[in-house]
Structure formats: structure tokens, C-alpha cells
Amino acid sequence: QGPKSHAIQKNLKTVFKFKNFKSSLQQRAVETVTTGKRDVFISMPTGSGKSLCYQLPAIVRSGITLVVSPLLALIQDQLEHLDRMKIPAQTLNSQIQGEKRLAILADISSKKPTTKLLYITPELAATNNFQSICHSIASRNLLSLIVIDEAHCVSQWGHDFRPDYLKLGNLRVKFPQVPCVALTATATPHVQKDILDSLKLKEPTVIFKASCFRENLFYEVVFKDLLEDPVQDLKNFATKVLQKDEEEGDMNGCGIVYCRTREACTTVANRLTRLGLPSQAYHAGLKSSHRLQVQNDWVDGRVPVIVATVSFGMGVDKATVRFVAHFNIAKSMAGYYQESGRAGRDGRPASCRLYYSRDERNQVAYLITQEMAKAKSKEQQRSEASKGKQTNKHGKASIQSFECLVKFCEEEKCRHSVIANFFDDRPPNCNNSCDVCKSPAEVRKQLEYLKRGVMA
Ligand code: ADP
Ligand code: MG
Ligand code: ZN
Secondary structure, X not given: OOOXXXXXXXXXXXXXXXXXXXXXXXXXXHHHHHHOOOOEEEEOOOOOOOOHXXXXXXXXXXXXXXXXXXXXXXXXXXXXXXXXXXXXXXXOOOOOOHHHHHHHHHHHHOOOOOOOEEEEOHHHHOOHHHHHHHHHHHHOOOXXXXXXXXXXXXXOXXXXXXXXXXXXXXXXXXXXXXXXXXXXXXXXXXXXHHHHHHOOOOOOXXXXXXXXXXXXXXXEEEEHHHOOOHHHHHHHHHHHHHHHHHHOXXXXXXEEEEOOOHHHHHHHHHHHHHOOOOEEEEOOOOOHHXXXXXXXXXXXXXOOEEEEOOOXXXXXXXXXXXXXXXXXXXXXXXXXXXXHOOOOOOOOOEEEEEXXXXXXXXXXXXXXXXXXXXHHHHHHHHOOHHHHHHHHHHHHHHHHHHHHHHHHHHOOOXXXXXXXXXXXXOOXXXXXXXXHHHXXXXXXXXXXXXXXXXXX
């Protein structure tokens, strides 16, 4: 029981209107950040409530919390969310001008600012003008916390590297007395190390890391070339999962099928529908109004199955997804984990099935190599030696991540433990939540066919 635990509990209920913490990890993170003695690194999956880990401390602590977030759209979302809870939060960016800007500056220059959270982009953080604003806040002892959200953007191993994030290390160094918090949903060891190093978090940094193990997800791999009719198999699988769910009284069950190409989405969706499972295709090639319609039909439960490219899922937070099927291999282990992880957010049992074929493995491997070559030649044109290294690192990470997914498919190892190993986690207790643990004989038979080259 820390000294501020009463204030934490009270604000959790009255301001955020939550009965409890979402997890003990969330609670411990909030308490540690509120105490403010150490820098904190938080790695938790999307949807697990990372924002609360700095927003609640920001309210309980005195002064202003500075939050760096990569996109204006994300900042806007957060501000609207905070506004609904009547939490005074502002943003400074190039789009905020005139009187609005003056009013914000006046408030944060005043003796007792009302602003509790100030959101900025990394670009702004690097400007001289903003640095002097920061100094002014800090010199009055009003800089409470420095928060770096989506901190994986600092890493070249990650998928959305933002060079401006690298400059945030300076910010941390300029205000050594202010505690710093970095948050991300990307949990790979490479990315974590980059975040701790580049943001210059003070040692010993307190690390809160959610285990990547999702015990309610059943993982399995099916070799596509051994099936007479893969779409029929997919239909049978989906129908069985959804029926079982209905028998258990949940009428909201639905599923996602991921395909690699737009054409495949359309073909598979049409075929599933003809086989009696209403499905709709979703991909970036559709008119945006139609795409939105498809998404809404699925979210509202009018169409149970959406057949999509990876462009689908970001920001969609539907808890009752009972299955995620990959009809083609994903591009990386990190991507596969994230996509399949959209199943079973409500904590009830859900299935993740990957349809694997070596032909498709070869196609994707080729695509990754091509992308790397393209990126490399682009940079050689610009002849920036330092950036050349960045692509190398990123390219290497892509290949490693893809190779890990191939192993996931081709090795007779517990699927959950392969995932855990990729994320540097302790091996979990699968408890028959994967095909290898549950039916080893069948998996072995499948693998023997594969290795004998019976399949194409
Ligand atoms: P993340 O940044 O980890 O993806 P968010 O901070 O956006 O997650 O939170 C995801 C959802 O969880 C939000 O709808 C938020 O309101 C909700 N949430 C956060 N903490 C709690 C809690 N203690 N109890 C219930 N819901 C919570
Ligand atoms: Mg977040
Ligand atoms: Zn297992």
C-alpha cells in the first residue's frame, strides 16, 4: 500500500469510471509510475489498457505530464477520450494556431496550470521553441512525467520506425530529474533493447511486461496441399467453431479470415458464402464507403465472417472473435501473433488456424527479399550510409521473423512455446491449447507427408 494508493483507487473509479484494474500488471504499473522514483518500460498488448498507466498517475501527481505520440490522429482520439472524462488535456502542434495556441501557452506558463496532460508529436519535441517551453515548465517544478507512447517507433527493428523518435533521448537527458515512461505493444527483445538504449531510460528501469501467452487461444497448423478442398475445410472449421459457440449461448460469435491478396479475399468470401457461410471480402482495393459498410456489417454481427487482407483489424476492437484463420502464411511471426491475437479478446476459448503450404512460403520469402532489395537500391540512390544500415537491420528482422513463422509451421513443437520463444518469454503451460500438444500423432503424420515431399 503506497502513500498514494487511496488517491489512485478513488480516481480510477470517479474519473475513469473503472471498477477495477484490468490486470495486476496494469495496477502495479500505475502505482510505480505514480511514485515516480524510477523510469518505467511497459510492454502490453494492444487493448490491455496502457493509456491508464500514465493517465491515472498524471492526475494523481502534481504538475503537467508530457506525452509524445507519433500521430496527430492518435493524439486527437486521446484528447476526445480525456475530454469525455473531463480531464484537462491539450496538444501543441502546427495545426493549433492563433488564440487557441496562445491560451494553451498562457495556461502552461501560469503559476497553477489547469492542463494535466500535454500531447505532442516527436517532431515538435525536437524543436528549440518547444524545448524552451519545457525548460520553463521544468524550472517551475511542474514537469511531472515524460511519457513516450508507441515507443517501438524508436526502433529500426520495429515496423514503423520514425527517425524523430531517436531525438527523444535528448529530451530525457535534458530533464534527468523527471521520471520517464515508455509504452509499446511490440514486445520483441530487439525492440525492447532499442527503446531502453535510445530513449536513454535511467537504470535500473522498472519493466512491466505482459506475458505473450494467450491461454484461451487454440493454435493449429493445417497443411493446405494435403487437403482436397481447402476452402471447404475452412468452411467446416468456421462453422464448427461458430456452432459450438452458439450452443454455449453466445450469439455474437464471428471470425476473421486473412488472405494475402485482394483477389483471394474476394474468391474465398464468395465461395464460403456459396457453401452456406455468409462472408464478405475486405481490402484496400474497395471503395472506402463499401469498405466501411463491410466493416460495420461485421462489427454489428450482420455478416459473421470477414475475409480480409492485413489492412483489416487495426483499431477494430471486437471481443467476440471466435476464430482467426490465415488462409495464407503471414509475413512474419510478429504479424501472425498480432493478427491471430484478435481472436478471443473476451477471454473465452477461440481458435487460430494457419493454412500452410511450401509454395506460398517460397512466394512470401521471395517477396520479402524483393522488398529488401528495393529499399536498399532506393537508399543507395540517396547514398546515405547511415540509412543503409537501417534497412539492413529492418530487413534482417523481417527475415528472422518470417523464418520463425516457418519453423512454427514445420516443427513438432508446442505452438505456444514457439511464440513465447520468439518474444523471449518463459515457456508457457500450453495445457493442450495447440495441435502439437493435443494430437501429436496427427501432427507428426502431417509433417512426415511434408518432409517426404508428398506435397508439391
Ligand atoms: P492500449 O493502449 O494498451 O492498446 P488502451 O489504453 O487504449 O489500450 O485501452 C484499451 C481499452 O481498455 C479502452 O477502451 C479502455 O477504456 C479500457 N480500459 C483500460 N483500463 C481499464 C480498466 N481498468 N477497466 C476496464 N477497462 C479498461
Ligand atoms: Mg495505446
Ligand atoms: Zn502446445
